[in-house]
Amino acid sequence: MNTKPQYQIALFGLGVVGQGFFNLLQASQSRDVSIQYIVVKSKTKKRAVPQSLLVYDAAQVWEDERVNLVVEATNDAQAAYEIIKNALLRRIPVVSASKKAIAQKLEDLVRLSRQTNTPFLYEAAVAASIPVLQTLDRYFAYEKPVAAGGILNGTTNYILSRIEQDGLSFNEALLLAQQAGFAEADPSSDVDGWDAAYKLTLLNLHAFGVLNDPAAVLRFSIRNLSRADRELALLEGKSIRLVARSIQTRKGLASWVLPTLVPAGEGLGTIVQENNALQFDFPFNGPWFTAGKGAGSLPTGSAVLKDVQRLVTENYSYRYTHLPVLSLSPLANDVSLELLLAGDDADFPADFRLAGWRRFTDPSGRIVRRGWLVLPELQKWLGRLEEAGVSLLFTGAFQLHESRREALTGFGKPQKVISKPV
Numbered sequence: 275m276n277t278k279p280q281y282q283i284a285l286f287g288l289g290v291v292g293q294g295f296f297n298l299l300q301a302s303q304s305r306d307v308s309i310q311y312i313v314v315k316s317k318t319k320k321r322a323v324p325q326s327l328l329v330y331d332a333a334q335v336w337e338d339e340r341v342n343l344v345v346e347a348t349n350d351a352q353a354a355y356e357i358i359k360n361a362l363l364r365r366i367p368v369v370s371a372s373k374k375a376i377a378q379k380l381e382d383l384v385r386l387s388r389q390t391n392t393p394f395l396y397e398a399a400v401a402a403s404i405p406v407l408q409t410l411d412r413y414f415a416y417e418k419p420v421a422a423g424g425i426l427n428g429t430t431n432y433i434l435s436r437i438e439q440d441g442l443s444f445n446e447a448l449l450l451a452q453q454a455g456f457a458e459a460d461p462s463s464d465v466d467g468w469d470a471a472y473k474l475t476l477l478n479l480h481a482f483g484v485l486n487d488p489a490a491v492l493r494f495s496i497r498n499l500s501r502a503d504r505e506l507a508l509l510e511g512k513s514i515r516l517v518a519r520s521i522q523t524r525k526g527l528a529s530w531v532l533p534t535l536v537p538a539g540e541g542l543g544t545i546v547q548e549n550n551a552l553q554f555d556f557p558f559n560g561p562w563f564t565a566g567k568g569a570g571s572l573p574t575g576s577a578v579l580k581d582v583q584r585l586v587t588e589n590y591s592y593r594y595t596h597l598p599v600l601s602l603s604p605l606a607n608d609v610s611l612e613l614l615l616a617g618d619d620a621d622f623p624a625d626f627r628l629a630g631w632r633r634f635t636d637p638s639g640r641i642v643r644r645g646w647l648v649l650p651e652l653q654k655w656l657g658r659l660e661e662a663g664v665s666l667l668f669t670g671a672f673q674l675h676e677s678r679r680e681a682l683t684g685f686g687k688p689q690k691v692i693s694k695p696v
């Protein structure tokens with residue numbers, strides 16, 4: 275009887291994810307899969323793996339024809355892209371966790387996977403332990419949602435739930451997140467919404483069949499949020515979460531990542547600490563809500579292992595049933611959002627206008643403006659408002675525009691409100 279494992283893996287990266295995957299694979303005692311190489315950078319770090327598996331030069335892997343599965347878990351987006359590309363060009367199936375690399379090079383990598391007829395799976399890249407891509411790909415292959423998104427970044431959720439539960443300032447909560455290992459020394463990818471935008475880009479492809487540039491997703495940082503925002507949210511019976519959301523509009527798909535008011539103690543408002551949650555609205559199926567661990571060694575390692583198992587048992591490839599043409603599409607902007615903006619008058623540009631707005635003084639004595647802004651206007655002012663220290667909260671209410679004129683000016687008569695602040 276031939277007992278040689280069918281799959282010989284080259285694992286790139288042995289950090290949080292790589293080590294988690296390695297430990298789980300060992301524990302699984304799989305007879306189909308064995309690790310041939312572990313490629314890392316540092317020769318001096320202590321490792322909890324057999325020394326004989328470690329290599330420091332990827333060339334050694336590419337020269338070995340026995341390697342027939344690549345697991346990519348590095349923290350360098352350019353290196354990750356090169357590794358995935360190299361593997362696919364050699365028709366070696368790839369499992370990756372690297373959302374930044376995948377989202378930024380999505381068109382390229384999906385095309386290469388199709389051209390070479392080689393599976394490329396990346397469940398771990400979206401919400402770690404929550405099996406969202408495979409569910410969309412299999413179960414919802416013939417039903418597109420009208421809206422999708424949720425809490426896709428564990429670091430910011432940890433920070434926001436510490437602000438809410440313990441009354442901490444943003445900086446105090448960030449420090450705790452860094453001490454707990456949830457936030458990096460440079461937290462900008464998480465707190466400025468980039469990480470969630472990469473994940474939303476992957477969701478957009480699998481849920482809606484839209485391939486967008488992650489830089490086109492509208493983002494506002496959580497850096498300017500303070501205790502005063504927590505008090506303001508509490509007054510409305512709400513919690514604050516960084517919510518990534520895509521909705522189908524008359525012109526296409528609109529996507530944003532914004533600090534958002536959600537009902538306290540319900541739905542996304544129940545998601546605390548580093549957990550993630552996803553919310554979909556399907557036309558026939560109705561709503562689908564799912565939550566789980568969005569980061570960490572074992573949850574993410576487990577998602578990688580499940581992709582490996584699907585490759586081994588089914589030679590599974592994503593079907594991308596909603597993707598008509600493999601090319602980048604612009605995101606739509608025919609939507610207005612209702613916002614709460616807190617800052618001094620001097621923080622706002624002279625020609626900044628909210629539609630249907632009013633001002634009030636919040637419980638902390640700040641002047642708050644509440645009103646509507648169409649997406650292109652919001653996009654225009656985001657950087658300036660962020661820099662001025664203005665805090666921005668999306669109330670959750672949005673309006674779809676009937677006409678192009680209304681979409682461009684944002685001052686048309688309010689159209690049908692399809693989402694109340696929830």
Ligand SMILES: NC(=O)c1ccc[n+]([C@@H]2O[C@H](COP(=O)([O-])OP(=O)(O)OC[C@H]3O[C@@H](n4cnc5c(N)ncnc54)[C@H](OP(=O)(O)O)[C@@H]3O)[C@@H](O)[C@H]2O)c1
Nearest residue numbers: 287288289290291314315316347348349353371372569570
């Ligand atoms: N951490 C999570 O919970 C999580 C969740 C979902 C997705 N992800 C994604 O998964 C990937 C890995 O994250 P991580 O948290 O495991 O990162 P990490 O703990 O910082 O580890 C990164 C690993 O990559 C190795 N590496 C860097 N450049 C390399 C190269 N050119 N060739 C080979 N190895 C290289 C490093 O080598 P050395 O050990 O020698 O430094 C290290 O072992 C990232 O893209 C991340 O965004 C992470």
